[in-house]
Amino acid sequence: MPKINAARLHVPGHPLQVETVDKPAPGPKEVLVKVAACGLVPNSYNVVNGHTPFTLPDLPAVFGLDAAGTVEAVGEHVLGIEVGEQVYVDPHMTCDTCHQCRKGRQDLCVHGCLRSYMATRSDGRLLNQNRTGGLSEYLLAPDARVARLPESIDLLTAARFGYIGTSFGALCKGELRPGQTLLINGVTGTLGVAAVAIALGMGATRILGVGRNRKLLARVQQMAPDRVETVSSEDGVDLAAWARGRTGGAGVDVLYDCLGVGGQGNSTNALLRGVKPGGCAVLAAGGVEGQISQSYAEVVARDVRVLASNWFTSGEIDQMIAMIAAGVIDLSFLEHRPFPLAQVNDAFELVGSRPGGFANVVVLPASLEAPVGV
Structure with a gap:
């Protein structure tokens, strides 16, 4: 043989x-x-x-x-x-x-x-x-x-494509639409940078990114300086208030959480308050510890859905490949x-x-x- x-x-x-x-x-x-x-x-x-x-x-x-x-x-x-x-x-x-x-x-x-x-x-x-x-x-x-x-x-x-596709599938599950706003927790990582490129191709008009490494955060922002803004989680900023402030007080349409292994869900939980009522949070970080919680009153008043996304479908990978081939999603980064x-x-x-x-x-x-x- x-x-x-x-x-x-x-x-x-x-x-x-x-x-x-x-x-x-x-x-x-x-x-x-x-x-x-x-x-x-x-x-x-x-x-x-x-x-x-x-x-x-x-x-x-x-x-x-x-x-x-x-x-x-x-x-x-x-x-x-x-x-x-x-x-x-x-x-x-x-x-x-x-x-x-x-x-x-x-x-x-x-x-x-x-x-x-x-x-x-x-x-x-x-x-x-x-x-x-x-x-x-x-x-x-x-x-x-x-x-x-x-x-x-x-x-x-x-x-x-496995990890680019993971972010593509997550943003599809979150129903990100042209003209909407997106908040990415863990934006400097493998999933996060891919999500920026995908969201730009999907027509998101404002992308907010949270990470730790300031040098990498600056590089992320340069991917589209007029549409992308970043902040370090180590700056002591109220991140939910920052997200609302960058969206005229409304909050973002979609939160995509893609923290790396070892990350803490506490930051994710706090960022839920930066999502607008009726919005959506999609969690894709399987190695994160902690709890996500909303009070009964918050669920009734704000109706923010929390979803999980583990991978992508065959149809989604074909759609993503077509968008990359057409130049709609730019992976030159x-x-x-x-x-x-x-x-x-x-x-x-x-x-x-x-x-x-x-x-x-x-x-x-x-x-x-x-x-x-x-």
Whole structure:
């Protein structure tokens, strides 16, 4: 059987090992993708080091959440996906048979997981059926989890689509509309910077951002100085009052909370008072501690909905790709930091240092040597 290179985790907290594994072959409804790029985000550092409350796949396993590449082969029952096409591989795996899946809520699948990453609400059985991720030269994916990419989208950018798509799905769930206002808590992170770019493309006329790093906050504001304004949470400002003051006292239409792992929900709770009556808060930060609460009187008087958003749908990722390809969503803010597969542990160290949402740390599985000209 042909062999390929892959980076496998044997023990959490220990370096990943680049090893040879069997090259997979597609089943009837599977697609074999030659991986050009696999994106890493700060939480992936926590996951491979075992700093997560969620279920990991049985080890050793090939990690790598976000993968983009070229279709090399398709199963005999695959329709509409051709060899040679560029694709993004969605790692969200669902059983499609449980009650939630059958009523169209795959985001609440009782067996749901992110392949080669973690399972947040299940026992990990589906996770262990899909233990090869994007840190491999080749990757198998169900045909329903493959999104076709136009040639105008480069694969380094596409390797970030899991987290860009997370913010896109959250803003869709919050029903952000042209002409509305948006408040982002955690604006300098991977999800937050993406949300600014997406909201600008969606037609938000005012975007308010809360973060800590003043240097990164200034960069966020420069993405659209006439529409984006930021403040540091360390300035001692009443953030809800600040949000209301920047919207003529009304409050924002949508609050998007995307704090990083280890963040505190207390700031989110306070920011709810910066949302206008009838508005919406969307929470997407799974690693945040604390409680969100509203009094009975507040619920009746203000009717601010609090929703959760865990990922995106297949329809949403296709919509987002179309908007990026058309230039409606501008991702030129991304600064690609590519690493060959042999330097995968260096890539994890860099992303673990939390370089901010502008940096796009990417591993190139087909390259064992330092990438040239990227």
